[in-house]
Amino acid sequence: MTSALIGASEVARPASPEGRRPRRFRRSTPRNTLTRGAGLGLGIAMIWFSLLVLIPLSAVIAAAGSGGWDRYFSVLRNDQTWAAVTLTVGQAGIVTLVNIVIGTVIAWVLVRDQFWGKRLLDVIIDVPFALPTIVAGLVLLSLYGPNSPLGIHWAFTENAVALALAFVTLPFVVRTVQPVLEELEADVEEAAASLGASRGTILRRIILPSLAPAIAAGAALSFARAISEYGSLVLLSGNRPFETEVVSVRVLTFIENGNNGSAAALASVMLFVALVVIVALDIVQRRVARRG
C-alpha cells in the first residue's frame, strides 16, 4: 500500500520496456487538447483544489509574511522554538540515516532472501502507514513506556522522539528500494561476475549505484515526513519544552495561544522544506527517467 503514499516508487523504478509503449512523438506537441467537457471538469477541479489547498497554503504564507522579517527572526530566535527546530531536524536526520541502512537491508531481505514468514514481514512493513498516528504513539508507549515488559522507559525522552519518527517512516526507504531491486536484472550481475568482479565489487559498483536514486528518494520522503510528524509524538514524547518538543507541537501551541502569526511563520518554514523535498524528488525522478 505504501507505494501510493510515498509516490517515488513508480518513478524511481526504471520504466519497463513493454509496460509503457513509448508515446509517439505526436502526443507531446499539442499545447492544449482539452475538449469543452474536459475544460469544464478542469475548471471545477481547480476551484476545489484552490479552496482546499492553494488558498489555505497561501494564507499561511501571507500570515507569515504580514509580520515581515522581524517576526521571522523573533519567532526563530525564541530559545524554545530554536530548541524545537534543532531537536526535530536532528532526530529526523538520525532517523533518516537509520532508515537508509535498515530500510535497504529490509528491502534486500524481502527481495533476495527466502524464509518462512517473509510474506508476513512484507505486510507488517505497511502497518505504520495504515495505523493512525495517535495509535502509533500509544502502541510504542506499550513497549517503551512506563509499563514496558522490557524494562525500557524511554517515554518523554529524546529517544522517544526518535522511536516515534522511526516508526512512522519505516516504510519509505523499504518501499522505494524494493521495486527497483526487484527489477534489477540478474544478468547484469552475472555479467559482472563473469568479468571477474567479486561479490563486494558487484555490490559496490553495480547494485548500490542502481539503488542510489531510490534510496535518495526514500530518504527525502522519510526526512520530510519526520520533520512534520505530530500525532505519534503527542502521547509518547510528553512535549517537554527544550527537551522533547518538536516543531509541529510548537506550531500547535502557537495556534492554541491564538498566536496565528507566529504559527504561520514557523509553518511556512516547514512548508518551504516540504517544497524543497518535492523539487529534489522531481529532479531525482527526471534524472532516473533520462537514464532508464
Next chain:
Amino acid sequence: MSIEVTNVTKKFGDFVALDDVSVSLPTGQLTALLGPSGGGKSTLLRIIAGLDSADSGTINIEGTDATRLPAQKRGVGFVFQHYAVFKHMTVAKNVAFGLEIRKRPKDEVKRRVEELLELVHLSQFSHRLPSQLSGGQRQRMALARALAVEPKVLLLDEPFGALDAKVRKELRDWLRRLHDEVHVTTVFVTHDQEEALEVADEIVVINEGRVEQIGTPDQLYDEPANDFVMGFLGEVTQLGDVRLRPHDIEVAVTPGLAGAIEGTATRVLRVGFEVRVTVATSGGDVTVVLTRTHARQLELVEGTKVWLTAASGATTVPAMVAV
C-alpha cells in the same frame, strides 16, 4: 470515390507529418498506404478515422464532408496495431460493443455476433477473455468488432505489425480472402512492401509527408515513378548509369554482348533457391541475383570473370549522381 482526401496538412510542432496530401480511394477496393516509419501514413489513416484532426484540408467519406465530424459519427471501422481489445470483456462482448452502443435489439446483436465470429473463425472462443487468445486471434477479433457496425470503410493501422512472420503471412492471405467476401472499402497501413504488393488492389506510397506514387502493385513495381519508390519496393543495385533490380541483370562468362560491363565475382552466396553474387566492376560493386541452376550452368565461383548487361524489359531508373 469512397474516400476523398484533399490538400491535407498536419504538423506536430515543427515536424511536418503530412504536407498537402491529396488522395482518392475508390469504393470496394483494398488499398495499402505504404511507406517507411514516420513517413505520415498512420497519421493520414488516423485523420481519415477522425482520431486526429488535420491542420488544413478536407476529408470526404462516401459523399459526405467528414472533416469536422467526430470519430463516433464517421461510420468507419478502425483496427489498431496493438489490437486495442477491451481486456475486461469476453470475445463476444467485444464484438457486440458497437451494436450495444447503438442499442440494437438483443437477438439481433446475438445473431450478428455469431455470424461475425464465424467469419473470423473464432466461434469456439466467444466466451473467452482476450488475454486467453493468441496475437493473431486477437487481431481477428478486433477485425470482427470493427466490421460489426457495418462501417462504410474499414481502416487498419499496421494490423499485422505486432505478429510474428508466420502468423503475419497467414493473416495477410486471410485478409485478402475476407475482403473478397465482404467487399467493404478497406485501407491498411504497412511498412512492409511485400505485404502491400501481395494484398492490395492499389498502393499509395507515402514518404516524408508526401505521396510519392499511386498505382496497382504491378504499376508500382514495373514503372516506379522515382528512385525512392523503386528502392522501397524491392532491392536495387546500380549497373553503369542505371539503377535496376539485381535479378534483372544478365550474366555471361564470355564477352560478346555490346555494352556489357566487365567485372569479377568477389563473393558468391547461396541463399535458399537463389544465389547472390557480388561483382566488382570499374564502377563499383554490383549485386546480381541468379537461380541456383543458372549459377551452376555458368560454373560461377569467386574469382570468375563476368560480363553484365541489363535484361531486356528490365525496370530501370537513371542513377542519381551521388549514389
Next chain:
Amino acid sequence: MVDVSTPVKWLLRLVAVGYVFFLVAWPVGLVVQHTFDAGFDNLTEALSDEQVVGALQLTLMVAVWAVVINLVFGVGISLLLVRFEFPGKRVLSALIDLPLSVSPVVVGLALLLVYNGRDGWIGPAAESAGFQIIFDSPGMIMATCFVALPLIIREVVPVLHEIGDDQEQAARSLGASTRQTFWRITLPSIKWAVVYGVVLSLARSLGEFGAVKIVSGNITGQTQTATLVVEAKYQNFQQQTAYATSFLLILVSIACLVVVAFLRPKRTH
C-alpha cells in the same frame, strides 16, 4: 544474481526481522493484548461509552464524505492529467503531491486561517450565509480531504498511462460517446486501481489526527473523532478505553492492509 554467504544472509535476515519486530510487531501485539486484559470487558465498556460511540460515528461520516469527494476529484484529475494536454499541467501534477509532505498541523493551520468565522479570508462570509466550516464537520471533512488528496490519483495515473488510450479510441471509432466510453471502457480498466486508492484513502481518513484536531476544536461529544478520543481518554487515565478504541482502529487498518494485499497480485496482470 549475487549470493551472499550464509552467515551474512542470516545476519541481514536477523537485522530486518528484529528491527521490524521490536519497532512494530511487538508493540502492536501489546496493545491488542492490553485490550483483552480483562476479556471482552474493555471492548464492551468502550462500545457502551457514548463519547466513544459518537466519535466512531463521526469518524465514519467524515471519512466516507472525504473518500467520496476524493474519489470523484481524484479520478477526474487523473483523466485530465493523463489524457489531455493543457498549459500548467506539469505544475498541477507537482502540486497534487504537495499534501503528502505538508505536516497535518500546517494543514490545520492553513484551513483555520482561511475558514475561521472571526478573521478568516472566507470564513466570515460563509458563516453569515449560515455555513459554519471551522469547529464543525465541513472543516473536518476538508482537513481529511486535504491529507488524503493524492492517494487515489497516485494509484490511477500510472494505470491510465499503462493501458494507454487505444481501447478508448477503439470505443470512439465504434460509436461510443465520451460518457459511454468512460463507463464501459475506462472505468472497468482502472477498477482495481480505484478500489485500491479508495481503501488507502479510507485508512488515511479514519486515522487523521493533527489536522482534524485543529479544525474541529476537539469539542467532546460534538466534534471529537475516534483518534481524538484515544488521546483524551489516555490523558484522562481511562487507558483501558483508549486501548480498546485503538484496537478498533488497528483492526480497521489491518483490514485495509489485508484487502490491499489481496488486490495486489491482480494488478500485476
